[in-house]
Amino acid sequence: MLADVASRLKDTDTVLEIGCGTGGTASRLAPGVAKWTATDFSTEMVRIAKAKPSAGNVVFVVADASNAFDGGPFDAICAFNVLHLVDDLPGLLTRIHANLKPGGLLISKTWCFADMKPSLRALFAVLRIFGLFPATASLRAVQLRQVLQDAGFAIVSERVFGAHRQNPYIIASKAA
Numbered sequence: 259m260l261a262d263v264a265s266r267l268k269d270t271d272t273v274l275e276i277g278c279g280t281g282g283t284a285s286r287l288a289p290g291v292a293k294w295t296a297t298d299f300s301t302e303m304v305r306i307a308k309a310k311p312s313a314g315n316v317v318f319v320v321a322d323a324s325n326a327f328d329g330g331p332f333d334a335i336c337a338f339n340v341l342h343l344v345d346d347l348p349g350l351l352t353r354i355h356a357n358l359k360p361g362g363l364l365i366s367k368t369w370c371f372a373d374m375k376p377s378l379r380a381l382f383a384v385l386r387i388f389g390l391f392p393a394t395a396s397l398r399a400v401q402l403r404q405v406l407q408d409a410g411f412a413i414v415s416e417r418v419f420g421a422h423r424q425n426p427y428i429i430a431s432k433a434a
């Protein structure tokens with residue numbers, strides 16, 4: 259997946275990543291772009307990310323996804339395994355679209371829990387009750403595609419990396 263992301267980025271690009279976690283994606287992909295701003299709302303995730311060696315063009319910032327757009331508009335915005343965790347996905351996608359340059363890309367990988375087997379969904383629901391699993395949107399992939407299109411994006415590529423078809427990797431573009 260990282261090779262596919264890298265192939266879509268240019269060395270002149272400014273990239274925003276939301277929900278960067280401990281910064282693994284940023285550290286691998288930043289050398290191929292001009293600037294990579296990696297954000298997460300967890301101070302602990304950002305602390306760990308900052309403690310790791312990384313390229314000189316990466317900045318790690320504590321920010322909620324809804325308010326992470328300082329320095330935009332961006333050539334690409336990356337959101338790996340985070341869109342299903344936000345409170346207002348349509349609102350966030352509208353903000354992401356507004357903070358991309360014309361022709362810019364949203365590069366995403368998102369869990370679509372509503373496409374999972376009922377037994378697995380029941381397990382996650384129980385884990386959630388005990389605080390062992392976060393609150394997530396119960397999306398189907400078909401709904402994810404629709405909400406992307408409703409925000410103004412055109413889907414240019416969709417693939418599955420790994421064993422889970424419920425975790426599609428979707429590239430969506432803003433009109434040039």
Ligand SMILES: C[S@@+](CC[C@H](N)C(=O)[O-])C[C@H]1O[C@@H](n2cnc3c(N)ncnc32)[C@H](O)[C@@H]1O
Nearest residue numbers: 277278279298299300303322323338339340343
């Ligand atoms: C499942 S982890 C994914 C981390 C990394 N992107 C990856 O794919 O390995 C989700 C990350 O999103 C962050 N996150 C969840 N909700 C967020 C929000 N509303 N704004 C910013 N970050 C958020 C969490 O703190 C966590 O680091």
